[in-house]
Structure formats: structure tokens, C-alpha cells
Amino acid sequence: MSRPSEGLDTAIEAYRLNQDVLRIARRVVDASDERHLRTTGFLGLAHSECGAELEKMQGRLDEITVMVLWSAFERWLIDHVTRVSTELPAVSPETFAVRLRDKIGAEVEFWRFDSILDLLKGWIDSDDVGRAKQIKAYRDWIAHRNPLKRAPAITDPATVRNVLGGIIDVVGGATSWTAEEPEECRST
Amino acid sequence: VMPMSDTEQVVERFVERTATLFREIEEWSLRTDLSVRRHDHHLPVDYGDVETGALELRRQGVLIADFVPASAYVIAAQGRVDVRGRLDRAKLLYFEAEPRSEAIVTDQAGKIVMSQSIAVFSGVREPGWYLIGDSHRREARIFDERAFFDTLAEISDYEPAQ
Numbered sequence: 001m002s003r004p005s006e007g008l009d010t011a012i013e014a015y016r017l018n019q020d021v022l023r024i025a026r027r028v029v030d031a032s033d034e035r036h037l038r039t040t041g042f043l044g045l046a047h048s049e050c051g052a053e054l055e056k057m058q059g060r061l062d063e064i065t066v067m068v069l070w071s072a073f074e075r076w077l078i079d080h081v082t083r084v085s086t087e088l089p090a091v092s093p094e095t096f097a098v099r100l101r102d103k104i105g106a107e108v109e110f111w112r113f114d115s116i117l118d119l120l121k122g123w124i125d126s127d128d129v130g131r132a133k134q135i136k137a138y139r140d141w142i143a144h145r146n147p148l149k150r151a152p153a154i155t156d157p158a159t160v161r162n163v164l165g166g167i168i169d170v171v172g173g174a175t176s177w178t179a180e181e182p183e184e185c186r187s188t
Numbered sequence: 189v190m191p192m193s194d195t196e197q198v199v200e201r202f203v204e205r206t207a208t209l210f211r212e213i214e215e216w217s218l219r220t221d222l223s224v225r226r227h228d229h230h231l232p233v234d235y236g237d238v239e240t241g242a243l244e245l246r247r248q249g250v251l252i253a254d255f256v257p258a259s260a261y262v263i264a265a266q267g268r269v270d271v272r273g274r275l276d277r278a279k280l281l282y283f284e285a286e287p288r289s290e291a292i293v294t295d296q297a298g299k300i301v302m303s304q305s306i307a308v309f310s311g312v313r314e315p316g317w318y319l320i321g322d323s324h325r326r327e328a329r330i331f332d333e334r335a336f337f338d339t340l341a342e343i344s345d346y347e348p349a350q
Contacts, residue, residue, distance in 0.1 A: 034264045035290055038308055043263055043320075044320055046259035046262050047263075
């Protein structure tokens with residue numbers, strides 16, 4: 001059974017694969033295995049420096065994954081709003097309805113995303129809406145990295161996927177999915 | 189006299205080799221308009237830290253290069269000195285011998301089908317300090333007077349006045 005949030009899984013699969021690659025790199029570096037480090041920038045580095053590089057890479061990977069998940073979520077929700085705006089109950093006169101629809105379609109991209117999230121309140125658990133806003137704050141922080149601002153509560157990719165995927169699945173119509181998530185994950 | 193541990197010997201050798209490098213650089217700089225100054229630099233090692241010093245080259249007060257001992261223990265070499273310039277960086281590695289490692293290819297069952305000893309860095313003929321370029325290139329270039337001036341040109345747009 002397909003879930004509307006399946007699109008987010010590609011990012012998580014890539015994340016897991018990258019983490020495995022980093023894990024292998026750590027083992028090779030720990031073993032000072034020159035055979036496998038040939039033609040890499042790790043040659044000539046001290047162990048502590050290699051560790052720091054890989055640590056930095058892990059952090060970067062987490063951040064990039066959150067950004068990718070966020071973009072996918074944002075795209076999905078904007079497309080969804082555009083889609084449902086064409087299904088609004090008939091408004092008369094029709095010319096007005098068409099103009100309203102076109103205006104939503106043309107301008108939804110420029111709405112403050114927080115205000116789109118607010119439309120979901122009362123439908124989606126308000127804690128989840130709050131979490132989505134925190135993830136957005138984190139994503140903004142990664143993108144702009146204002147040194148004067150403190151980093152928002154760090155959110156790991158798996159949590160981000162669950163929160164955003166949960167919202168997509170409820171909004172997209174698979175209302176029963178959130179409660180059954182662990183089982184479904186195992187069976188697929 | 190207490191016998192030195194392996195670690196201490198490695199560090200001791202690194203400090204000596206760094207001092208030799210610095211003496212050479214001072215000599216090469218003599219006939220130029222560069223002013224050379226040694227400054228304090230402590231290198232953290234397993235048993236505390238050692239004073240290696242660092243070497244700073246300036247022309248009319250402008251930094252041309254700073255040679256800073258980075259580590260006595262590095263992968264595939266026997267120590268590293270980092271060179272910082274005005275525009276770029278470079279690194280020097282010390283090799284006691286040509287660094288070689290086994291390149292192996294296995295089949296799907298894990299059986300070795302090809303095995304060959306291959307140079308980790310090419311161009312290492314004798315023990316000494318070598319200039320290492322881009323991380324994906326394998327060439328190591330002996331750090332002689334020519335390499336020294338080439339490095340200064342690359343990292344700081346410096347050429348000795350004619």
C-alpha cells in the first residue's frame with residue numbers, strides 16, 4: 001500500500017547509505033589502512049584530524065538530509081494546496097471562482113509557509129504543527145547560519161522524516177497510517 | 189639516562205627533521221628580500237606537548253609563508269608541516285622511504301585475483317621532506333630550493349627580487 005509520504009523515503013535511504021559509507025571510512029581510518037586510503041585527502045593527516053573531518057561530514061550529512069526532507073515537504077504541501085483549491089465547492093459567479101483559484105495557484109508559492117502550516121491546526125495535532133515549524137527554523141538556520149542566532153533544537157533526519165511524513169499522510173488522506181507506522185515499516 | 193619510548197623517539201625524530209627543514213629554509217631565504225623569524229609553537233603529543241617552533245617568512249612586513257609543524261603521526265608518512273601563505277596553503281610530508289601499499293582486487297567470492305604493490309605517493313627516491321599537491325594526485329615532490337620558491341609563488345604570489 002502506498003503512502004503519500006513515500007517520496008521522503010528516498011532521502012532517508014540515501015542518508016542511511018551515506019552513513020554506512022562514513023562508517024566504513026571510520027574503520028579504514030582507524031586501521032590507518034593505506035591500501036584503501038590511497039589517492040584520498042586522508043593521507044598525511046593525523047588520526048585526530050581524520051576523525052574531525054568525518055565528524056564534520058556526519059554533521060553536514062544530517063543537515064543536508066533535513067534540508068532535502070524539508071524541501072520535499074514544502075513542495076508537497078504547496079502542490080496540495082494548489083490541487084485542492086481547484087476542488088473548492090462551487091462559488092458563484094463562476095468567473096469569480098476561477099479568478100480566486102488562479103490567484104491561489106499563482107501566489108501560494110509566496111505565502112509565508114508558517115501561515116500554510118497554520119491552516120492545518122485543529123486537523124493536524126498542534127504539537128506536530130509546532131514541530132514542523134521547529135524543523136523549518138532549523139532548516140533556515142542551516143541555510144543562513146547566522147552566527148548571532150543560536151542553533152534551534154537539533155532535529156535528526158529520522159525524527160524529521162516521521163514528523164513531516166506523518167503530516168503529509170494525514171493531509172494526503174492516509175489517516176490511519178501514523179498509528180501503525182512501525183508495523184508497516186517492517187512489512188515493506 | 190631513561191630509555192626513550194617508541195612514541196618519544198618518533199616525536200624526537202620529527203623535531204630534529206623539522207629543525208633541519210627550518211635551517212634549509214633560512215639558508216634559501218638568505219639571498220632574498222625575505223625576513224625569517226622563528227616563533228613559539230607547541231605540538232600536542234601523547235605525553236604532553238613539545239616545543240617545535242614555527243617559521244615565519246615576511247617581505248616588508250607582509251606574511252609570505254608560515255611553516256607550522258602539524259603532527260609527528262600521520263597516515264602514510266612520518267610527520268607533516270603545514271605551510272600557510274597569503275592566498276593558499278600547502279603541505280609537506282616526511283618520508284623515510286617510498287610509501288607503498290598492496291592494491292588488491294578480489295572476485296565475488298573474496299578470492300584475490302590481482303595483487304600488486306603500488307606507490308602511495310610517487311616520486312619518493314630518498315628520505316626527506318616532500319611537497320604534496322592536490323589530494324587526488326599522487327606526486328610527491330622533493331622539497332628542495334626550487335620547490336620552496338615554487339611554493340611561495342603558488343601560495344603567496346611571491347618571487348624573489350632580481
